[in-house]
Amino acid sequence: MLVLSCSTKLLILENMLRSHFPESLKVYGAVMNINRGNPFQKEVVLDAWPDFKAVITRQQREAETDNLDHYTNAYAVFYKDATAYQRLLEEHDVINWDQVFQIQGLQSELSDISKAVANSKRLDVKLTSFKAVHFSPVSSLPDTSFLPASSPRSLTALGVGDAELLNRTWSRGGNPQCLRYLARLVACFPSACVRDARGRPVSWGLTDQFATMCHGYTLPEHRRRGYGRLVALALAAKLQRRGFPAQGNVLDDNAPSISLLRGVHARFLPCRFHRLILTPAPAAPQAP
The missing domain is CATH 3.40.630.30 (Gcn5-related N-acetyltransferase (GNAT))
Known part of the structure; x- marks a missing residue:
């Protein structure tokens, strides 16, 4: 596991991810935000640099977290090799398996690999799959004359x-x-x-x-x-x-x-968006 913290390397990664659209879009968006002030306190984990085969974005370890907040405790995934993603997922300290969290990505094997590893750790998995869409360049907005006339800042x-x-x-x-x-x-x-x-x-x-x-x-x-x-x-x-x-x-x-x-x-993309919400099994009661 490698945490990529160098600002120059993060900009290089952003450029590299562009060549893997649309499958890399989720990770790309997270990396763009990291490179523009990092308001959500994210970081990037890879299997190697610069010839990475799997990349995950996650919350910075020093960020405050709520173990029940799967909205914020969210990982985005992109991989060039599914086996490399599984190895990174299984590696110690990449994922916090003790909290409720989600994994997002746009690749077909992501859900099966993530579920298999989560099942081995006795986590409940809820999968939802969506159509992924991308907007063409918006050159001009539609007419706004129909908006409430009494509110100039509608x-x-x-x-x-x-x-x-x-x-x-x-x-x-x-x-x-x-x-x-x-x-x-x-x-x-x-x-x-x-x-x-x-x-x-x-x-x-x-x-x-x-x-x-x-x-x-x-x-x-x-x-x-x-x-x-x-x-x-x-x-x-x-x-x-x-x-x-x-x-x-x-x-x-x-x-x-x-x-x-x-x-x-808007263009419907050939890949689908997958979101998995993972919940640790309740701790077994201790014997008296």
Whole structure:
């Protein structure tokens, strides 16, 4: 195991990962954030340098962690050789197996390898697979004249104070860990939001620690007005202006979001996005 901490080498790694799109997109996004201030306290672990065959991004060991927070305790994976990934996964001190965490990646063998190692350590594994998408360059935003006329700043960014609403409306949310995580995302990364005349968010999208567009949502009473399309394109444009690829994922049965993505000419990638949430087995009670 090698922790890559040299800023020059991290920039070289960023450039190297570009030649492995789209499979390297999750790790690439995390490395880009590391190279631009590292607001989420990430680090890079490889099997070797510079001829690496597997790379994992993870939380810095000195960062404060909550063992129940699988949102923040997240690893992104890219490998050129599946066996090298398995060896790195099994190596001592690469993964903190004592906490709830997630593994993300865009390669087909990732889930089987990760599950096999996790099962050997008696962890419960929940796998979800998504369509992966990439936005074409956004040259101009759609017309915003339909936005509430009484609010001149209707298209804005989210604020930390909006995290409570985000937590209530996210299908993966509704708990203190998610609330804290969403507040950090809003504070650290680009977002887009349509607000009503009273300044309350009605439609939004944000960016996660892997530079992935996530939690695109419109309140039910404000749907079918074009807000979701506007937010998606505004957020994609923000990311692209900063040099990031505008990428996201969507569940296969989320017909409204798939229709929206097709409407803005987002490209569905040939690979799929896999997210595994891993939970350690409860400790066995000690004999009296």
